[in-house]
Structures are given as C-alpha cells and as structure tokens.
Amino acid sequence: MKFNIAVIGCGGVSSMHFEGFARHSDRVEVVAVCDPFEGNRAQAQQKYGVAQGFATVEELIAGADFTVAVVCTPTNVREAVVAQLAAAGKHILVEKPFASSLEEGERMVEECEKNGVLLAVDQNFRYHFPFHLAKQQIAEGTVGNVTAIHLQHMHFRQDTGWRTREKRHTLEIMGVHWLDGFRWILGSEGKSVSAQMRHSSIIDCVGETDLSAQVAFENGTFATYIDSFSSLIPRCEALIIGDKGTLRLDYGGMELYDHSGAPQPAQKWVNSFGGDGKPDSAFECLEQLFLAIESGEQPSNGGRDNIKTLTLMEAAYLSSESGYTIPLEGGQL
Numbered sequence: 095m096k097f098n099i100a101v102i103g104c105g106g107v108s109s110m111h112f113e114g115f116a117r118h119s120d121r122v123e124v125v126a127v128c129d130p131f132e133g134n135r136a137q138a139q140q141k142y143g144v145a146q147g148f149a150t151v152e153e154l155i156a157g158a159d160f161t162v163a164v165v166c167t168p169t170n171v172r173e174a175v176v177a178q179l180a181a182a183g184k185h186i187l188v189e190k191p192f193a194s195s196l197e198e199g200e201r202m203v204e205e206c207e208k209n210g211v212l213l214a215v216d217q218n219f220r221y222h223f224p225f226h227l228a229k230q231q232i233a234e235g236t237v238g239n240v241t242a243i244h245l246q247h248m249h250f251r252q253d254t255g256w257r258t259r260e261k262r263h264t265l266e267i268m269g270v271h272w273l274d275g276f277r278w279i280l281g282s283e284g285k286s287v288s289a290q291m292r293h294s295s296i297i298d299c300v301g302e303t304d305l306s307a308q309v310a311f312e313n314g315t316f317a318t319y320i321d322s323f324s325s326l327i328p329r330c331e332a333l334i335i336g337d338k339g340t341l342r343l344d345y346g347g348m349e350l351y352d353h354s355g356a357p358q359p360a361q362k363w364v365n366s367f368g369g370d371g372k373p374d375s376a377f378e379c380l381e382q383l384f385l386a387i388e389s390g391e392q393p394s395n396g397g398r399d400n401i402k403t404l405t406l407m408e409a410a411y412l413s414s415e416s417g418y419t420i421p422l423e424g425g426q427l
C-alpha cells in the first residue's frame with residue numbers, strides 16, 4: 095500500500111525525511127507541506143516537488159488529502175500540532191524527543207488514543223546507531239546474559255536558535271536516543287536512574303551540556319552513559335558486555351569479541367543505516383507506523399512505548415536536580 099503524507103515543519107531535520115521518502119517512493123507520496131515560515135516551506139516544495147504548501151495546520155487539514163502526518167516542528171511546538179492532527183483523524187509520526195516532559199507525552203498519547211489514530215516516534219537511532227544489530231544478537235543469545243552497557247558520546251556541539259533557549263539540552267537532544275536504545279535492545283524497563291548534569295560556560299545554551307547517567311534495568315543489566323557537547327575529543331562508542339561475549343558498537347557497525355583469547359573480533363557487522371543510511375533510519379520509523387496501520391496493531395515505536403523512554407529522561411533530570419537515585423516501578427515514575 096502507498097500512503098499520502100504531509101510534512102509539518104520544513105526545517106533542518108525535514109531534509110533527512112524527504113531524502114528517505116525519495117528512496118522509498120513505492121511506499122510514500124508527499125502531497126503537502128506546512129510551515130509558517132514561507133522561506134522553508136517554499137524551499138521544501140521546490141526542492142522535493144511537493145504540490146501543496148500551507149502556513150498553518152488548520153489550512154493543511156482543510157486543503158490537503160493525506161493519511162499520515164510527519165511532524166518535524168521544534169519540540170516545544172508539538173503538542174498543539176499533534177492534537178489538531180489527531181482530531182482530524184490523521185496517523186502521526188513525531189520527531190524525537192517525543193515531548194519535552196512526561197506529562198506532555200502522556201497527554202499526546204491520550205489524545206491520539208481518544209481519536210483512534212496511531213502515533214509513532216522517530217527513534218531513528220534504533221537503526222542509525224546499530225542498536226538493531228545488537229538487539230538481534232542479544233535475542234539470539236550470542237553474548238549471553240548482558241551484565242552492563244557502557245556508552246560514551248562526546249563531541250563539541252554549538253547549537254543555534256530555539257534549542258539554545260530550552261531548559262533541557264544534551265539529554266533531550268541526544269540522550270533520549272541512547273536511553274531509548276538501551277530499553278529497546280534489552281526488552282527491559284528501567285528500575286532506577288541516577289544522573290549528574292552540568293552546563294559548560296564554553297557552550298552558548300541554557301540547558302546542560304555534559305552529563306553522566308546510570309540506569310539499572312529490571313532484568314539486572316545496568317547501563318552507564320556519558321555525553322558531552324563540550325569535549326574537544328570526539329568519540330561515540332558503546333560496549334555491551336555479556337557473560338559469553340562483548341559487543342562494540344559505533345555508527346558504522348558492530349563487532350563481537352568472544353572468550354577465545356583472539357585479539358581480533360570473532361564477527362563483524364556493517365550498519366547499513368549508518369552514514370548515508372540516516373534517511374533510511376528515519377524512513378524505517380515511518381515504515382513501522384505504516385505496518386501498524388496495515389495490521390491494526392501498535393507500532394514498535396509507538397507513543398505509549400515511548401512514554402517509558404521519556405520516563406528515563408524525566409528520572410535523569412529529577413536525579414540530577416535532587417541528588418538522589420530515582421526509583422521506578424514497572425518502568426514508571
């Protein structure tokens with residue numbers, strides 16, 4: 095089946111989605127875009143050959159014929175947009191982070207459920223970072239029981255515009271990808287979260303630039319994660335340590351080290367969603383929504399699932415503010 099879609103918000107991230115649509119034209123046709131900023135709207139229409147453009151969501155709903163909306167507005171202008179689309183009976187893929195707060199995320203899930211539409215989140219790092227490869231090997235027992243996950247993500251990143259004025263920064267921009275990835279590969283929910291966050295004076299923004307978080311999962315695995323937007327040394331690597339083997343992940347792929355004593359990896363996998371595959375990683379999240387619409391089931395990256403990811407994010411902020419470890423019950427605060 096081919097879906098007619100509309101893109102709401104034609105800024106930076108929308109180009110990743112448009113490239114993904116172009117690679118999967120058998121599944122998707124973009125019939126309209128919506129953005130109050132005429133420059134971005136006109137550029138998207140021209141560059142990607144989109145027939146209709148609208149300045150407001152009201153005009154879009156009244157004037158375009160589409161089944162699915164891809165929402166790429168800034169995080170802080172998401173809830174009202176989702177509510178309008180849900181009330182109009184549109185299925186929705188929203189960008190990450192799903193919401194700026196847990197309450198906002200819960201309201202959006204309820205709004206969509208009330209209107210009988212499906213809601214999915216673009217957690218594209220499930221694929222762009224090779225979490226999908228790790229998930230498969232963990233499920234197949236390749237590394238045995240997973241004792242620990244250690245993830246380092248460090249680089250120097252100076253944002254501009256609305257992001258610099260948000261109270262929440264590094265964890266909301268990047269951390270939400272990693273926390274979601276941990277839950278997804280383990281198939282387990284958080285039991286407690288402890289975190290420390292700081293703002294570096296070298297980065298012009300309001301929120302945290304550097305953080306360290308530890309999540310204990312219900313299945314006994316713990317994940318330690320550090321992130322820095324102020325490090326002059328870039329690094330992005332995850333180690334997944336099991337009692338039968340260790341996996342090393344970076345964007346390009348994954349390696350397995352076993353207990354044979356050999357210094358080289360026992361097996362290697364290339365991540366086809368890494369590098370130039372990023373638009374495909376976003377499309378895969380949309381495809382999960384399409385499959386759910388076709389089957390009548392919930393998408394694997396659904397809004398209700400994502401509430402558990404938002405809970406880890408919320409708990410990390412609470413921990414950093416209070417100085418306490420935050421306990422969770424069934425993955426909930």
Ligand SMILES: NC(=O)c1ccc[n+]([C@@H]2O[C@H](COP(=O)([O-])OP(=O)(O)OC[C@H]3O[C@@H](n4cnc5c(N)ncnc54)[C@H](O)[C@@H]3O)[C@@H](O)[C@H]2O)c1
Pocket residue numbers: 102103104105106107108128129130131134150151166167168169171175189190191216218255256267
């Ligand atoms: N998944 C990823 O890899 C990834 C990467 C970058 C950004 N993002 C997320 O995508 C979202 C957007 O980020 P961005 O970098 O594209 O921001 P941006 O500021 O570049 O673009 C946002 C666009 O939304 C438009 N907009 C604002 N209010 C609107 C409204 N009411 N209706 C329609 N359009 C509206 C703006 O005019 C702008 O063109 C954020 O939530 C961000 O976290 C995700």
